[in-house]
Amino acid sequence: MQNYKYELNIVEDYVNNYAKFGPVIVAGDFNTSCRVTDLERTNVNKSIIFSNFILRNNIVPINASSLCDPSSFTFIPTRTVLDYFLVSEELANDVTFCENIPEGTLSLTSDHLPVFLQLSIPFVAYSSNGDTLASKLTDKLKECTNITIPSGSFNPNTKPYWSDQVKQAHKAERLARRTWINHGRPRGKSFPSYVEYKSAKNEFRNRQRFAYNAYMYNTYREIDEAAECDVRLFWRLISRRKGRKTNQILEILHDNRQCKSPEDISNAFADFYAGVNTPTENAKFDSDFKAYVTEFVDRTLESCAKYNGLLPGGEINIAEIETAIRNLKLQKAPGYDKLQNEHVRYSGSKLQTVILRIVNSVIRFGRIPLCWKHGLLIPLYKGNGKCKLAPENYRPISLLPILYKLFETVLKKRLVTSLENDLFPNLQQGFFNGLSCITASFNFQETIYYLLELGCKLFVAFLDSSVHLIQCGIVA
Known part of the structure; x- marks a missing residue:
């Protein structure tokens, strides 16, 4: 059993190394079955070790899943599945067909039967250089900071008047x-x-x-x-x-299940927020709005085609990067990578050149570096006497990597100045400088007073944006 663990750890090291550059597919004979129906005919201890290996690395045993016949097998003597195609979860939806070839289909001298797997993956000409460069840049910034800047642990009992x-x-x-x-x-x-x-x-x-x-x-x-x-x-x-209040969440009720431990509460929030913007086609599905958004995205992509797939206006230039870095606010919370705005603000012109190279690489190949996709999500209670057990009464605050936010800033400025002038309605108050909930409430109140003075009938419809996002397709 120790030898099996040792060999599986070697495979796991390879999986982790290759996962840094993208999705992974592992194929081979693992000498055990992870199917519950095969436990009586396989080594249970090995099966447990193998199942834990699958869960740790977020990979799916495709030919042992519902895509294949549950009565099929790959090892003739015990009639169990020992040979696997293990596919990263992000590629699992691209599997179009999988089959454990039945016994007798092919003339074989081996006790192991072949497995057929078909995937439909769109070809994207992408170099792993962008992922590697972004990851190395993050690590190098933290390393230089630890060497040059003295640091200490936080002391909550520090007195500000202690001279x-x-x-x-x-x-x-x-x-x-x-x-x-x-x-x-x-x-x-x-x-x-x-x-x-x-x-x-x-x-x-x-x-x-x-x-x-x-x-x-x-x-x-x-x-x-x-x-x-x-x-x-x-x-x-x-x-x-004022005294600081602790916002510790003690209990959450999700899917009629009470979650009290920190791990269960975190999983409940993750499950809830994962489904907020997931399109679901039902009786209330807004197909017309989906068609409108799809058409708009297609027109935007066509406008970018004349720039060889780049943004309108061509490649990002160093001046745009310098402006975005100069406008970064200081003393802001870091993301999952523990980099703050100060790391970028005070790192000099050479760093700006490297960031420019990464940003243009992301736009050219259409792929976000893996280290930019990790964020810290903090649920904040909305207040106003709302039920603290319901996860929908907590506002999710995402702390994203600084380099990703820098890329978003440059991208937004380029797109907003290049797209149609009527992209946003004139009455939209959110996400505009100088406009907020206060201006929206003022306009709404004045409209009501004006119609009441004229003696007109007034009908008001309120829309919950989060519910609306669930009901319509999001393709952009």
Whole structure:
């Protein structure tokens, strides 16, 4: 059994290495079956090890799935499936046909029967150089940061008023206390160690109290000034003074199942959010809107054809990258790769050239680097007394890799300036500079008042965007 684990670990190392560059297909004799119906005729321990190997690497045993006849087999003596095509989950939907060739179909001298697999994969001329370069760039940025920038662990008990004077007084107080303890903890003014300890302790408390009062005075002064000049700064300073509430989610109810452990809660959110934008054809399916979106996407692709498959305007240039980097906001949370905007802002012009090369490679080959597809999703409770057990009452906040967000910024600016002028309705308030929910509410309220003054009938329809996205096809 140890030899089987050792050999399977070697296969897993190869799978992990090749998975960095794209989907993986593994074919071979694994000397056990993962089908439940074959457990009586195969080594159960090997089957468990093999099944765990499949789950860990997100691969699908195609010829042991529902695509094949459940009574078929590949090993004649035990009539079990020992030979497999293992396909990455992202390629599983591209499998068009799979069959374990029945016994007697071909003239064979082996006890193993052949397996036939057919996939329909669109050919994309893509070089793995983009994936490799993006991954190496991320690793190199983190490596250089760890070497050049000192770092330390977060201390939640740090006091903002703790100055050098307070630190020195605290150090003197601790030293005097140790001296007093070494002398047997005597009490009374006749003992010098006791007197020195009490004096140092009193001095430390006075300096700490003075530093705290000075810090609070400056804080309140900043709040007073911000209240008159900068409302946003005012509320930001007020928020700092408030106690931070923990947003820990203790329980979620999903698909009539209670999830209480952190792992179950995470899986419940992942399952819920995975189905939010998944098109489902049913009685309410908006086929007309799907046709409209499909036609618009086709016209956009046709407009890009005259640029040899690139964006309208040709390749991205270094000036666009420089502008996007210069406009990055600082002190923002990192994504899954732990890179922050500061890594890119302060890395110099050579990094901009590398980013330009990656961005143009992504556009040219139509493939996003694998390391850009990982994000951290944080569910935030919407509030307003909504049920905390329902996952739909939590707003998903995605922390994406900085390099991917940089690519999105450049891409959006190029497309918005090049596409049709009537791309967005004039009344759309979201995702535009200077417009928000406040302006939308104001326009809505004024429209109601105007129609009421005219004595007109008023009909209002509210649409839940998340539900709408479920009902129509998204092809873009």
